[in-house]
Amino acid sequence: MSDKRNIDGPGPAHERVYRSLRNRILHGEIEPGESLTLRGIASELGVSMTPVREALRRLVAEGALTLSKSGRIATPALTNERIEELAAIRALLEPELAARAMPRAHMALIERLQDINGQIQRLVSEGARSGYVRANMEFHRSLYLRAQAPAMLALTETVWLQSGPTLRAMYATQQQTKAVDHHMKIIAALKAGDEPGLRLAVRADVTGGLRMLAR
Amino acid sequence: MSDKRNIDGPGPAHERVYRSLRNRILHGEIEPGESLTLRGIASELGVSMTPVREALRRLVAEGALTLSKSGRIATPALTNERIEELAAIRALLEPELAARAMPRAHMALIERLQDINGQIQRLVSEGARSGYVRANMEFHRSLYLRAQAPAMLALTETVWLQSGPTLRAMYATQQQTKAVDHHMKIIAALKAGDEPGLRLAVRADVTGGLRMLAR
DNA sequence: TGCTTGATTTTGTGATCACACTGACGGACA
DNA sequence: TGTCCGTCAGTGTGATCACAAAATCAAGCA
Missing domain, CATH: 1.20.120.530 (GntR ligand-binding domain-like)
Structure with missing residues (x-):
């Protein structure tokens, strides 16, 4: 609860989560190869796991994140x-x-x-x-x-x-x-x-x- | 339950739902402008709403579907x-x-x-x-x-x-x-x-x- | 007959929970 | 001391439920 990120703006929660993560990725604020967890993002942003999962699925579809086997999610390390x-x-x-x-x-x-x-x-x-x-x-x-x-x-x-x-x-x-x-x-x-x-x-x-x- | 589609193959449920819908769209089996419902797809494919939502979110991210305001999901009618x-x-x-x-x-x-x-x-x-x-x-x-x-x-x-x-x-x-x-x-x-x-x-x-x- | 308004159904959203699986740490044995 | 195995915390997955908003339909009014 202490370090909730500010996810302002209108729209559904999954949209806000998506925008927040997308901005972080676009601006290079996430280390390449860094691994993310659903519960971690959820508690950090003050929402449940459900909207986080949808946002991550969307980012994975766009190639911004890769989900390794067994569903682990991380930022891609580009060759x-x-x-x-x-x-x-x-x-x-x-x-x-x-x-x-x-x-x-x-x-x-x-x-x-x-x-x-x-x-x-x-x-x-x-x-x-x-x-x-x-x-x-x-x-x-x-x-x-x-x-x-x-x-x-x-x-x-x-x-x-x-x-x-x-x-x-x-x-x-x-x-x-x-x-x-x-x-x-x-x-x-x-x-x-x-x-x-x-x-x-x-x-x-x-x-x-x-x-x-x-x- | 009577008209369950066959979503065979390995992988998680949301992946199978995604493949099923993607194939239908790619092969032109869905009318342009046709509207889809979460519960409809869920019961048709014999899964819960959760994996369906993830699959739809992914397809929307790829532009295969458009979600009009208020979240209604439909296939895009191209101009x-x-x-x-x-x-x-x-x-x-x-x-x-x-x-x-x-x-x-x-x-x-x-x-x-x-x-x-x-x-x-x-x-x-x-x-x-x-x-x-x-x-x-x-x-x-x-x-x-x-x-x-x-x-x-x-x-x-x-x-x-x-x-x-x-x-x-x-x-x-x-x-x-x-x-x-x-x-x-x-x-x-x-x-x-x-x-x-x-x-x-x-x-x-x-x-x-x-x-x-x-x- | 046409339009508005009300209730009802339908729909998407998000939280919570149970489950299976993975990965890692720690102790026991050779 | 090195290796193996069991335990446990942590993770993603999926189902269910409650809720709010939208769409739909029907009855009533002009």
């Missing part, structure tokens, strides 16, 4: 080939999303992207790791939302989720400063209406981030 | 834009999977693909609709399994699942004979080691099937 594969999927989907969003990208969106990128630069210089990941995803999501392709975006977020636990390792690399440059190229291509350039910039941003941890 | 989007996703992922499988495709696989395609031709001429869908998916899956890209394959199967309920409408079209031709081109490209041709053939097969229903 190098797996990371390569996830990077390849992102390199396929995200340029397409960006290209679809470009004709619908008006000035307000570009200003918002510039603003977020400025935040990223500031967070990088401050060394705020959790904020950096959050802002980085916000940048991409803001752009892709304009693509009007919910299924494609959902698949992309699934890939983000799968690579989430391993994201912790990325703070050690110096990719964060490069990401700001990539984002600037993305914004420039958006302004110029240069679709091939946009695809290239997105692809470089995406593969640069993930491929660095696969060595 | 035309959604079908276009799903076709675009398949056109992105499946050529890549085929290209990755090609260097690993030895003669036994090609023979297997030819065998499956012969079955498809036979099933089409017999008008066996459920068997056709099953064999068609078997063709693609057999090829993609060689790609050694489980995450990409899982995402692709998710897309198949999402377009499953609408597959019923495809029986009315005459795309089935064209599919056999596309498959022959795929096999020919595989034999010749022609990667661009393989990508084109897969893309044509994939988009031809789905885009026909979006009009």
